[in-house]
Amino acid sequence: MSLTLPDSLSYAEVESINHWTDHLFSFRVGRPSTFRFRSGEFVMLGLPVAGKPLLRAYSVASPFWDDALDFYSIKIMDGPLTSRLQHIQPGDKIILGKKPTGTLVLDALKPGKRLFLFSTGTGIAPFASLIRDPETYEKYEQVILTHTCRNISELDYGQQLVTSLDDDPLLGETIPGRLTYFSSTTREQYSQMGRITNLLSTGDFFRRLEIEELEPEYDRAMICGSLAMIKDTSEILETAGLQEGANSSPREFVIEKAFAQ
Ligand code: A2P
Numbered sequence: 001m002s003l004t005l006p007d008s009l010s011y012a013e014v015e016s017i018n019h020w021t022d023h024l025f026s027f028r029v030g031r032p033s034t035f036r037f038r039s040g041e042f043v044m045l046g047l048p049v050a051g052k053p054l055l056r057a058y059s060v061a062s063p064f065w066d067d068a069l070d071f072y073s074i075k076i077m078d079g080p081l082t083s084r085l086q087h088i089q090p091g092d093k094i095i096l097g098k099k100p101t102g103t104l105v106l107d108a109l110k111p112g113k114r115l116f117l118f119s120t121g122t123g124i125a126p127f128a129s130l131i132r133d134p135e136t137y138e139k140y141e142q143v144i145l146t147h148t149c150r151n152i153s154e155l156d157y158g159q160q161l162v163t164s165l166d167d168d169p170l171l172g173e174t175i176p177g178r179l180t181y182f183s184s185t186t187r188e189q190y191s192q193m194g195r196i197t198n199l200l201s202t203g204d205f206f207r208r209l210e211i212e213e214l215e216p217e218y219d220r221a222m223i224c225g226s227l228a229m230i231k232d233t234s235e236i237l238e239t240a241g242l243q244e245g246a247n248s249s250p251r252e253f254v255i256e257k258a259f260a261q
Contacts, residue, residue, distance in 0.1 A: 039133040040104035044097035059125040063132035112220035123224035123258030216241035221253035
């Protein structure tokens with residue numbers, strides 16, 4: 001029997017699940033008709049556990065116009081939620097919050113020309129939404145998405161997503177030449193290796209992409225990864241003259257922790 005939920009929560013039906021590696025999976029749930037969000041926002045999501053909703057924050061990975069909601073998650077063996085969530089099947093119900101929120105939104109940045117989206121691990125999820133939002137390309141001439149993971153297989157989700165955009169009915173014609181995807185690994189041999197922080201501070205990143213170094217006047221950025229990655233990347237952006245903003249005071253960059261439990 002399902003739990004009676006407070007007004008702030010509702011049930012959503014699982015449509016599909018994709019297991020990317022033995023510790024990464026994504027899933028798609030039906031979108032409640034009243035559910036609205038801005039690309040880049042997160043929502044509380046979970047399962048009934050011991051008679052109560054057990055919820056964690058998850059970035060919506062799908063675009064705002066989609067009729068379903070995608071989420072990308074790690075699996076932690078003894079994680080209170082993901083140890084259970086990883087076993088969901090099509091037709092199951094999950095619990096979904098009704099009020100998405102977050103700082104990785106276009107409105108929290110001052111207008112600019114280039115938008116850098118720096119991610120590690122599941123931190124790519126909010127950017128999976130933003131790179132499929134036509135408004136991103138209306139506001140920025142160039143969008144540069146970076147994704148760094150320990151191993152090559154962890155890059156699959158982002159790689160497939162970026163490849164799929166060529167056939168995207170809304171963006172297929174906009175994206176060529178506008179979206180740059182940069183991936184690197186840190187623990188497995190790959191064509192591009194190194195933490196994004198190291199690649200930025202040595203200048204290797206800019207040289208490999210053959211682009212200009214950061215320029216606070218027209219560069220904007222969003223960062224999503226572990227706390228340490230956010231801190232270190234923020235310091236590099238600040239050294240380059242960019243300042244952190246928020247919904248209430250748009251500036252040159254915004255940050256958010258990649259949620260995982
Ligand atoms: P590394 O393998 O050198 O730790 P995690 O799975 O631990 O969240 O890491 C995801 C990716 O983020 C890994 O490639 C990891 O590199 C990288 N990373 C971890 N900490 C930092 C940091 N402080 N700055 C930049 N990248 C980081």
